[in-house]
Amino acid sequence: MDRLVFLLATGLARGLVVALFALSLVIVWRAARLVNFAQAATATAAVFAAFAVTGATGSFWAGLAAALLAGAALSAAVERGLMRRVPQATPLPGMIVAIGLVMVLQSALGIAFGPRHRPMVAPFDERPLVVGGVPLLSPYDLFVLVVALAVVGLLAWLFNGTSLGLQLRASAAAPEVSRLLGVRVPRMVTLGWALSGAVAALAALLLVPTELGLNAHSADLLFVHAFTVAVLGGLDSPTGALVGGVAVGVLVSLVTGYLGAGVAPLAVLALLTLVLLVRPGGIFATTEVRTA
Amino acid sequence: MTPALAVDGLTVGYAGAPVLDDLRLEVAPGEVVALLGANGAGKTTLLRAASGLTPPRAGRVLLDGADLTALSVEDRARRGLAQVPEGRSVVTELTVDENLHLGALWCHPGRAARRAAVARTYDLFEPLARRRTSLGHQLSGGERQMLALGRALLARPRVLLLDEPSLGLAPRVVAQLMGVLRTTARETGLTVLLAEQNVTSALSIADRGVVLSLGAVVADAPAAELAGDPTLRHAYLGF
Numbered sequence: 001m002d003r004l005v006f007l008l009a010t011g012l013a014r015g016l017v018v019a020l021f022a023l024s025l026v027i028v029w030r031a032a033r034l035v036n037f038a039q040a041a042t043a044t045a046a047v048f049a050a051f052a053v054t055g056a057t058g059s060f061w062a063g064l065a066a067a068l069l070a071g072a073a074l075s076a077a078v079e080r081g082l083m084r085r086v087p088q089a090t091p092l093p094g095m096i097v098a099i100g101l102v103m104v105l106q107s108a109l110g111i112a113f114g115p116r117h118r119p120m121v122a123p124f125d126e127r128p129l130v131v132g133g134v135p136l137l138s139p140y141d142l143f144v145l146v147v148a149l150a151v152v153g154l155l156a157w158l159f160n161g162t163s164l165g166l167q168l169r170a171s172a173a174a175p176e177v178s179r180l181l182g183v184r185v186p187r188m189v190t191l192g193w194a195l196s197g198a199v200a201a202l203a204a205l206l207l208v209p210t211e212l213g214l215n216a217h218s219a220d221l222l223f224v225h226a227f228t229v230a231v232l233g234g235l236d237s238p239t240g241a242l243v244g245g246v247a248v249g250v251l252v253s254l255v256t257g258y259l260g261a262g263v264a265p266l267a268v269l270a271l272l273t274l275v276l277l278v279r280p281g282g283i284f285a286t287t288e289v290r291t292a
Numbered sequence: 293m294t295p296a297l298a299v300d301g302l303t304v305g306y307a308g309a310p311v312l313d314d315l316r317l318e319v320a321p322g323e324v325v326a327l328l329g330a331n332g333a334g335k336t337t338l339l340r341a342a343s344g345l346t347p348p349r350a351g352r353v354l355l356d357g358a359d360l361t362a363l364s365v366e367d368r369a370r371r372g373l374a375q376v377p378e379g380r381s382v383v384t385e386l387t388v389d390e391n392l393h394l395g396a397l398w399c400h401p402g403r404a405a406r407r408a409a410v411a412r413t414y415d416l417f418e419p420l421a422r423r424r425t426s427l428g429h430q431l432s433g434g435e436r437q438m439l440a441l442g443r444a445l446l447a448r449p450r451v452l453l454l455d456e457p458s459l460g461l462a463p464r465v466v467a468q469l470m471g472v473l474r475t476t477a478r479e480t481g482l483t484v485l486l487a488e489q490n491v492t493s494a495l496s497i498a499d500r501g502v503v504l505s506l507g508a509v510v511a512d513a514p515a516a517e518l519a520g521d522p523t524l525r526h527a528y529l530g531f
């Protein structure tokens with residue numbers, strides 16, 4: 001019982017990081033109708049920037065700011081420099097370019113920093129707090145939880161409560177009509193990419209201290225889980241990303257805890273297959289909206 | 293007087309022969325012009341080239357004498373050139389209220405001003421007021437067309453380009469839309485270029501009719517004259 005509670009709690013913290021990353025995929029999808037396979041590579045590059053800044057200043061928070069900025073700048077550059085020049089009639093060319101970018105970025109990071117994992121120190125204690133004899137979340141898990149929930153709330157407010165968010169949503173849904181209403185659609189697309197890059201970098205940065213450390217592939221598994229979540233929840237559903245992220249996080253935590261780490265990828269795959277069999281559009285997909 | 297809208301030497305083509313060939317058209321301030329012609333005559337192409345959605349091969353587009361040709365679609369819109377495109381131009385993923393706010397964004401700075409402007413639109417189109425929280429895809433065809441028109445008017449445009457607003461609508465709804473257009477033009481001096489298949493409705497509110505055929509202007513006359521000329525009606529308008 002104690003073990004179950006502990007696994008559920010850590011699964012929740014881990015799941016929120018997956019949810020954040022999935023949310024970043026949803027944001028790009030909504031801005032550009034593209035699954036950004038390069039998201040993990042750019043996020044990892046941004047975490048390297050954070051690592052350098054933290055190393056130079058000794059401050060985790062300066063590193064966090066650097067990750068957000070680098071993630072946003074890198075993603076905006078990818079959109080302006082690459083994606084804007086790719087034919088957009090079908091999604092395939094964009095995805096192929098993104099996969100190519102993964103290879104280039106990961107090789108470059110590998111050449112620059114080598115294969116070893118660089119340990120990143122968390123700003124809070126990582127040992128679980130014991131409440132009434134039951135080990136629960138660590139202070140760092142709590143920090144992750146608070147940050148993730150705050151970011152989710154902030155994004156919900158930005159998209160649904162501000163005129164910038166209205167323009168972002170309109171540009172994605174109906175670019176031509178939006179332009180006729182004076183919305184600067186190309187700028188909104190770049191902004192969507194930048195926002196998505198910052199959120200992905202944040203998710204990767206939150207994850208790395210709980211893992212082996214930082215190397216070029218640190219965010220790969222995070223991407224696989226988040227991609228599963230985005231497909232589960234429906235690529236255009238922020239709610240789906242949130243619920244799905246927590247579900248996958250808890251599932252991975254439980255399976256790893258009870259059956260071993262080797263079984264976790266199988267469990268994720270089984271969940272993905274099951275959902276796609278029952279609801280091919282994703283659990284939270286709003287089919288009539290998509291086809292209208 | 294400087295025309296509110298002028299296209300000059302406009303040539304537009306997709307792949308082969310040009311769809312519009314060296315076209316010239318002027319619309320005076322406050323004038324309502326019906327743009328008529330058979331299917332495929334080039335009405336939509338002309339409106340899209342004017343708003344910038346379809347890049348022309350040659351020619352210029354002028355708004356109050358200022359050359360807009362080099363401007364993007366969004367900059368032309370901000371200068372006062374509004375277009376309600378063909379068919380369902382409502383953003384279906386947004387609510388009625390959000391669609392209207394989108395139309396009011398850059399012309400009514402500030403939240404309060406926007407809300408007031410949107411409220412006036414609800415007064416003008418009462419059926420919309422009852423559906424403010426409905427999503428675009430939940431609206432009927434008539435409600436969508438009202439929303440598209442109301443949204444375009446919110447930006448207080450100088451020139452409004454409308455592409456077949458009557459498409460698929462009941463006669464009563466068409467009459468209502470045309471009425472709003474006529475009144476707005478008279479009261480605010482709005483200039484309207486109205487592409488229509490529904491010749492009778494369009495000519496009933498227009499000052500002038502322009503008939504396109506194979507990408508060229510083949511008739512340009514006062515609306516009453518055009519409606520009463522049996523040869524013209526027969527040759528180009530099919531009734």
Ligand SMILES: Nc1ncnc2c1ncn2[C@@H]1O[C@H](COP(=O)(O)OP(=O)(O)OP(=O)(O)O)[C@@H](O)[C@H]1O
Pocket residue numbers: 306307311329330331332333334335336337338489
């Ligand atoms: N995107 C396009 N690509 C190629 N040809 C096009 C395209 N759009 C229009 N055309 C062609 O250009 C010509 C004029 O079309 P346009 O849509 O401007 O006519 P229209 O007068 O609006 O007709 P309708 O009354 O049917 O709406 C037609 O022959 C049409 O086939």
Ligand SMILES: [Mg+2]
Pocket residue numbers: 335336337378455
């Ligand atoms: Mg047409």
